[in-house]
Amino acid sequence: xxxxxxxxxxxxxxxxxxxxxxxxxxxxxxxxxxxxxxxxxxxxxxxxxxxxxxxxxxxxxxxxxxxxxxxxxxxxxxxxxxxxxxxxxxxxxxxxxxxxxxxxxxxxxxxxxxxxxxxxxxxxxxxxxxxxxxxxxxxxxxxxxxxxxxxxxxxxxxxxxxxxxxxxxxxxxxxxxxxxxxxxxxxxxxxxxxxxxxxxxxxxxxxxxxxxxxxxxxxxxxxxxxxxxxxxxxxxxxxxxxxxxxxxxxxxxxxxxxxxxxxxxxxxxxxxxxxxxxxxxxxxxxxxxxxxxxx
Amino acid sequence: xxxxxxxxxxxxxxxxxxxxxxxxxxxxxxxxxxxxxxxxxxxxxxxxxxxxxxxxxxxxxxxxxxxxxxxxxxxxxxxxxxxxxxxxxxxxxxxxxxxxxxxxxxxxxxxxxxxxxxxxxxxxxxxxxxxxxxxxxxxxxxxxxxxxxxxxxxxxxxxxxxxxxxxxxxxxxxxxxxxxxxxxxxxxxxxxxxxxxxxxxxxxxxxxxxxxxxxxxxxxxxxxxxxxxxxxxxxxxxxxxxxxxxxxxxxxxxxxxxxxxxxxxxxxxxxxxxxxxxxxxxxxxxxxxxxxxxxxxxxxxxxxxxxxxxxxxxxxxxxxxxxxxxxxxxxxxxxxxxxxxxxxxxxxxxxxxxxxxxxxxxxxxxxxxxxxxxxxxxxxxxxxxxxxxxxxxxxxxxxxxxxxxxxxxxxxxxxxxxxxxxxxxxxxxxxxxxxxxxxxxxxxxxxxxxxxxxxxxxxxxxxxxxxxxxxxxxxxxxxxxxxxxx
Numbered sequence: 001x002x003x004x005x006x007x008x009x010x011x012x013x014x015x016x017x018x019x020x021x022x023x024x025x026x027x028x029x030x031x032x033x034x035x036x037x038x039x040x041x042x043x044x045x046x047x048x049x050x051x052x053x054x055x056x057x058x059x060x061x062x063x064x065x066x067x068x069x070x071x072x073x074x075x076x077x078x079x080x081x082x083x084x085x086x087x088x089x090x091x092x093x094x095x096x097x098x099x100x101x102x103x104x105x106x107x108x109x110x111x112x113x114x115x116x117x118x119x120x121x122x123x124x125x126x127x128x129x130x131x132x133x134x135x136x137x138x139x140x141x142x143x144x145x146x147x148x149x150x151x152x153x154x155x156x157x158x159x160x161x162x163x164x165x166x167x168x169x170x171x172x173x174x175x176x177x178x179x180x181x182x183x184x185x186x187x188x189x190x191x192x193x194x195x196x197x198x199x200x201x202x203x204x205x206x207x208x209x210x211x212x213x214x215x216x217x218x219x220x221x222x223x224x225x226x227x228x229x230x231x232x233x234x235x236x237x238x239x240x241x242x243x244x245x246x247x248x249x250x251x252x253x254x255x256x257x258x259x260x261x262x263x264x265x266x267x268x269x270x271x272x273x274x275x276x277x278x279x280x281x282x283x284x285x286x287x288x289x290x291x292x293x294x295x
Numbered sequence: 296x297x298x299x300x301x302x303x304x305x306x307x308x309x310x311x312x313x314x315x316x317x318x319x320x321x322x323x324x325x326x327x328x329x330x331x332x333x334x335x336x337x338x339x340x341x342x343x344x345x346x347x348x349x350x351x352x353x354x355x356x357x358x359x360x361x362x363x364x365x366x367x368x369x370x371x372x373x374x375x376x377x378x379x380x381x382x383x384x385x386x387x388x389x390x391x392x393x394x395x396x397x398x399x400x401x402x403x404x405x406x407x408x409x410x411x412x413x414x415x416x417x418x419x420x421x422x423x424x425x426x427x428x429x430x431x432x433x434x435x436x437x438x439x440x441x442x443x444x445x446x447x448x449x450x451x452x453x454x455x456x457x458x459x460x461x462x463x464x465x466x467x468x469x470x471x472x473x474x475x476x477x478x479x480x481x482x483x484x485x486x487x488x489x490x491x492x493x494x495x496x497x498x499x500x501x502x503x504x505x506x507x508x509x510x511x512x513x514x515x516x517x518x519x520x521x522x523x524x525x526x527x528x529x530x531x532x533x534x535x536x537x538x539x540x541x542x543x544x545x546x547x548x549x550x551x552x553x554x555x556x557x558x559x560x561x562x563x564x565x566x567x568x569x570x571x572x573x574x575x576x577x578x579x580x581x582x583x584x585x586x587x588x589x590x591x592x593x594x595x596x597x598x599x600x601x602x603x604x605x606x607x608x609x610x611x612x613x614x615x616x617x618x619x620x621x622x623x624x625x626x627x628x629x630x631x632x633x634x635x636x637x638x639x640x641x642x643x644x645x646x647x648x649x650x651x652x653x654x655x656x657x658x659x660x661x662x663x664x665x666x667x668x669x670x671x672x673x674x675x676x677x678x679x680x681x682x683x684x685x686x687x688x689x690x691x692x693x694x695x696x697x698x699x700x701x702x703x704x705x706x707x708x709x710x711x712x713x714x715x716x717x718x719x720x721x722x723x724x725x726x727x728x729x730x731x732x733x734x735x736x737x738x739x740x741x742x743x744x745x746x747x748x749x750x751x752x753x754x755x756x757x758x759x760x761x762x763x764x765x766x767x768x769x770x771x772x773x774x775x776x777x778x779x780x781x
Contacts, residue, residue: 004466017553019504023500026496026562030494062421064358066427068359074559172561183424186496186560187635189639225348226347228351
């Protein structure tokens with residue numbers, strides 16, 4: 001067969017194409033990425049880790065935490081809610097009648113039933129969410145129409161999905177969340193829970209230390225191995241334990257007269273875990289923070 | 296279509312085989328040791344899921360270090376060097392040409408083992424790069440890369456000076472593999488294993504590209520390329536057909552190379568979309584390879600009884616299953632449930648231990664008696680190896696995949712607490728540890744056969760040397776002495 005060269009060239013083209021597509025193109029597209037701005041704010045995102053937290057990422061890497069933990073929250077979609085915050089001068093019955101009159105608009109046809117249902121038993125309590133939809137255009141239209149009639153309503157965006165329902169985050173993880181991570185530790189197996197927002201879920205450094213030293217002392221059915229080698233068991237200097245000693249009790253406590261103190265690596269790892277939070281709204285992953293939704 | 300070397304004279308092929316004796320013993324011997332090491336480390340990692348406190352006081356053996364060290368020892372320590380050994384033999388046989396520069400692969404094999412040793416040690420002391428499947432620190436990566444190039448030089452030289460000019464389908468697969476590895480390994484290490492990493496999620500994208508091209512494409516190229524040589528050879532029937540094989544080859548390299556980016560990855564949406572599309576198209580080469588294999592071996596009057604033929608047929612079957620699992624897990628709907636679960640682990644392990652290792656075992660049992668000019672020292676252990684590995688792979692992979700499905704379904708339902716979702720898979724994991732143990736038993740049989748074979752050969756060599764020294768007239772070197780570069 002004389003087509004040996006042709007086949008060799010075909011292999012080069014095949015690998016070269018995937019190299020251009022999956023190595024070169026992402027590097028060109030994402031490599032120059034800079035700080036992004038938090039939605040409806042002038043704050044920049046993400047913050048660069050400093051001090052112990054940035055060293056802690058290396059402890060996380062060295063001990064292979066990513067073998068069991070992901071740092072990536074997924075979402076299935078978004079639910080857009082239209083929330084009525086003020087009726088202005090009109091009454092609840094007027095509002096109902098007004099909304100009824102909008103039902104003839106063809107673009108609202110898919111949601112007329114849900115709106116009618118949610119307003120049926122409403123007695124005028126505020127704030128009132130009267131429309132939940134996956135279609136942002138319809139919600140925008142509704143807010144515009146209603147606000148033009150003199151009442152106040154606002155749009156709220158709530159991402160949805162099992163990861164979010166577990167409280168692992170408020171929105172999906174996006175590229176911007178990992179801008180400063182060296183190396184990025186996405187993980188591929190959830191033998192343990194996701195850690196993308198562990199700094200918000202467990203903001204207590206002492207809890208993190210206890211959990212690293214003896215996971216079962218704070219999570220009784222945990223399957224995490226302990227990381228005792230990140231701690232030192234030493235004799236108490238005086239009658240009272242030193243300030244940074246872990247408050248262990250029962251079967252987890254060290255022998256009398258001894259105390260468990262974290263090493264630098266343990267403190268760094270805990271600081272890194274506390275720095276893990278990816279919960280600001282971004283252009284590519286919008287949501288409405290709960291605080292601003294209060295009337 | 297290449298007539299293979301069925302017609303080749305006995306003296307020609309024995310000359311070829313003799314030239315491969317030392318290089319292949321070096322490659323297979325090291326690979327067998329690393330396989331045992333990798334499986335033992337994997338077993339330690341597996342036990343930690345039943346007893347989290349098992350060896351937890353030892354920082355070297357914490358799960359996050361042992362698990363990647365085990366995976367890499369199997370992939371880099373066993374699969375790649377053993378695959379290269381098989382590749383050298385197939386290329387030399389097809390070329391009817393003794394290996395060019397036979398000492399270069401021997402040096403390379405030792406270098407390679409040094410690289411894997413440094414890499415494994417590096418992971419265990421916490422010097423891993425943190426990039427999945429690319430954990431080996433810089434020093435190890437440089438050594439592995441150099442060793443690969445040395446072997447590639449020898450392979451390319453043998454091919455360049457070949458006496459049989461016509462090409463055979465295995466050539467395409469094996470040559471593409473020779474091109475593939477340096478390209479992807481150099482790219483991934485230059486970008487992910489230096490001081491200045493690319494920004495943010497560019498790292499995992501390159502990591503996924505690399506892992507897919509190594510574990511899915513490279514292993515498929517070498518494994519299937521070798522199977523397309525051995526299956527017709529053992530069954531005594533021609534490969535059906537060259538045209539199908541070309542189609543399978545081209546669709547594998549063009550579609551397979553684009554897979555690997557998970558559907559939910561936090562990267563611009565076009566990347567996972569391209570990958571999912573490529574994964575769906577990858578069904579084409581998988582089915583083509585299945586059809587070629589079935590048509591080639593169907594009705595072959597060869598009883599295999601746990602021999603090389605069994606190993607290689609089973610290897611191709613595992614390739615098809617693992618490929619289909621890979622495609623299934625890439626579909627967005629399935630990926631929602633199966634991503635981040637044991638299912639992905641099951642698929643990768645099936646690819647490594649079910650598909651690739653099986654083909655390498657079969658090829659080694661076919662090659663070793665030929666290059667040594669002697670039967671296997673323990674043919675019964677080789678048979679035990681087959682059945683232990685078959686049962687081991689079944690017990691290892693199926694429960695792991697089921698655990699993944701159970702875990703994924705539980706995790707998709709937020710009403711089920713996370714701890715309950717994890718515990719749902721524990722019973723399955725327990726069974727899969729038994730499977731790992733059986734695979735280890737098989738690997739020990741393999742290592743023992745190679746070890747004893749090497750020892751016997753070295754003893755014979757020593758005896759002939761002693762005899763040559765004692766002999767009054769040194770005119771005739773003892774038979775079997777020619778390979779010592781005397």
